[in-house]
Amino acid sequence: MAALLVTAGLSGASPATATVPGKGTAGYCPEATGVTVVVDFQDLGGDTLIRCAPGPQADGVAAMQNAGLDLAGVGKYGLALICKIEGKPADQSCSGMPPESASWSFWTATDGGKWASSQVGVQGWKPPAGSFEGWSFAHNKSFQDYPPPRVAPVRKANAPVPAAASADSGSSGFPWSLVIGLVVIVVLVVAGVVVGLRRRRAAR
Structure with a gap:
């Protein structure tokens, strides 16, 4: 016993x-x-x-x-x-x-x-x-x-925090990429209108 x-x-x-x-x-x-x-x-x-x-x-x-x-x-x-x-x-x-x-x-x-x-x-x-x-x-x-554990008793660094978690921590949640994309589109449209008007004036 x-x-x-x-x-x-x-x-x-x-x-x-x-x-x-x-x-x-x-x-x-x-x-x-x-x-x-x-x-x-x-x-x-x-x-x-x-x-x-x-x-x-x-x-x-x-x-x-x-x-x-x-x-x-x-x-x-x-x-x-x-x-x-x-x-x-x-x-x-x-x-x-x-x-x-x-x-x-x-x-x-x-x-x-x-x-x-x-x-x-x-x-x-x-x-x-x-x-x-x-x-x-x-x-x-x-x-x-009896067998010992198959993991050596050596302290190692743990796996890093997943990238998704770190990305979330640095993001405010506001869709800046969408806003920037819309601004670029508006600028291109305006530029196209301005170029078209100048060409018409030059052709007169």
């Missing part, structure tokens, strides 16, 4: 979009003050999820929650043992201990370091500022063979 508690306390992975609104931000933490949470679904399917829990975090569970992840704990142990992240695995009951061959593994790392299987439960881990917390689903593997 003690071994199972440690194993279950070290686990995790989730889909490409967090489901808890108003919590965390997508991508790596932009500064070395928050905790970047990486969730690798492995063969559950879905893209690896990378979220930032900004600022100091009390423990590993707090980091996951503040990153915007939906969590389900195991029976009477609650979130001390993680059963599901973002509803996965969907077919797993959380009333009892998850099987060793189908459970989340819990990993930690410093920025630019290497993933290491955590030696403490998720509630016992106190994340250093700028660190990484990783969750990777292990299927049909023994505890010794």
